[in-house]
Each structure stands twice: as C-alpha cells, then as structure tokens.
Amino acid sequence: MNRGSKAVCVFCGSQFGKNPVFAQAAQLLGQGMGKRGWSLVYGGGDLGLMGVVAKSCISHGCKVVGVIPKFLDDAELVHPDLHELVVVEAMYERKRVMEERSDAFCVFPGGFGTLDELFEFVALLQLKQHSKPIILFNPQGFFDPLLLQIKHMMEQGFIQEKYKKLFHTASSVEEVFSILEGL
Numbered sequence: 027m028n029r030g031s032k033a034v035c036v037f038c039g040s041q042f043g044k045n046p047v048f049a050q051a052a053q054l055l056g057q058g059m060g061k062r063g064w065s066l067v068y069g070g071g072d073l074g075l076m077g078v079v080a081k082s083c084i085s086h087g088c089k090v091v092g093v094i095p096k097f098l099d100d101a102e103l104v105h106p107d108l109h110e111l112v113v114v115e116a117m118y119e120r121k122r123v124m125e126e127r128s129d130a131f132c133v134f135p136g137g138f139g140t141l142d143e144l145f146e147f148v149a150l151l152q153l154k155q156h157s158k159p160i161i162l163f164n165p166q167g168f169f170d171p172l173l174l175q176i177k178h179m180m181e182q183g184f185i186q187e188k189y190k191k192l193f194h195t196a197s198s199v200e201e202v203f204s205i206l207e208g209l
C-alpha cells in the first residue's frame with residue numbers, strides 16, 4: 027500500500043446522528059488527513075457526517091473527490107467545493123470508482139447506505155476481489171451490536187474463523203490514523 031500520500035475512501039452517515047461525538051470525530055478525521063497531505067474519496071454529498079468530513083478535509087487542504095450516481099447529482103445535495111466530482115450511472119459503478127481511486131476504506135457511523143458500503147467491500151475482500159484495508163471506526167461502541175451479530179454468525183458457522191480479521195476496528199480517530207499509517 028501507498029506509504030506516502032494516501033487516498034482514503036470514507037463511508038458515513040448522510041445524517042448527523044444523535045451523538046455530537048460522531049461529528050467531532052468526522053471533523054478530526056479531516057483535520058488529520060489534511061495534516062498528512064492525504065486525499066478524500068467519498069459519496070460527494072453535503073449532508074450529515076458526509077458533509078462534515080468533506081468540509082473539514084477541504085478546509086485542511088485535502089484534495090476531495092466526490093463520486094455520485096446521476097440520480098443523486100442534485101445541486102442542493104452535492105458539496106459545492108469539491109476538487110473533483112465523478113458522476114456515474116449507477117450505485118455499483120460508484121463503488122467500483124471509489125475502490126479504484128482509494129488506498130483504504132474508513133467506515134464511520136451511519137445507516138443503511140453506510141452498512142451497504144461496509145459489507146459490499148468486506149464481502150469482496152473475502153472473495154479476494156480487492157485487497158484494500160477496511161477500518162471500522164467504532165466511537166463509544168456505536169458498532170458493538172453489529173460486531174456482536176458478526177460474532178454470532180461466526181459461532182453459528184456462517185462466517186469462517188479465518189475471516190475474523192477481515193477488517194480493522196478503531197475506537198478513536200488517532201487509532202484510525204495509526205492503523206492507516208502502519209499499513
């Protein structure tokens with residue numbers, strides 16, 4: 027993996043969530059990426075945590091690439107200050123472009139869209155269809171119920187032991203950076 031400048035693809039909520047810690051962490055992520063001269067690849071929106079990450083990255087000097095499907099390419103939803111906006115036909119194509127343009131994935135709290143993105147790339151990693159690291163950012167145990175479900179699926183024989191470490195987890199933004207820097 028690229029040891030110098032990295033492009034990090036961030037998946038996160040199009041809502042803010044109820045805990046202000048999530049937006050604070052999103053802000054810190056952008057700040058840390060700017061300090062390191064990294065770039066952001068993300069869904070292109072200006073909403074919720076997505077907007078916070080993008081805004082923070084832009085204000086800290088990161089290059090920001092939005093990848094958006096045509097049906098979401100609405101001037102009111104797209105972040106106005108992106109350095110590059112890639113408009114694609116469909117969601118599956120968007121994921122392909124996001125993977126091509128990034129060195130690693132970082133998943134922040136979110137809803138169905140975020141879960142879809144997380145598991146798309148975890149399933150593809152399991153099938154060796156890509157080899158990019160995935161970091162699940164788990165502030166204040168937000169994803170604990172999901173991790174418990176995965177453990178249950180392992181215990182029930184649906185996820186093999188060898189896939190236990192398919193993705194990293196981090197409970198602080200500093201930990202996210204130390205994982206990314208160690209890759």
Ligand code: AMP
Pocket residue numbers: 036037038039040041068069070071072073076094098103136137138139140141143
């Ligand atoms: P959700 O977790 O359901 O809020 O969905 C957020 C994820 O889905 C993000 O990582 C985006 O890539 C994608 N997404 C959802 N809504 C939008 C939107 N309005 N504009 C751009 N991307 C979106």
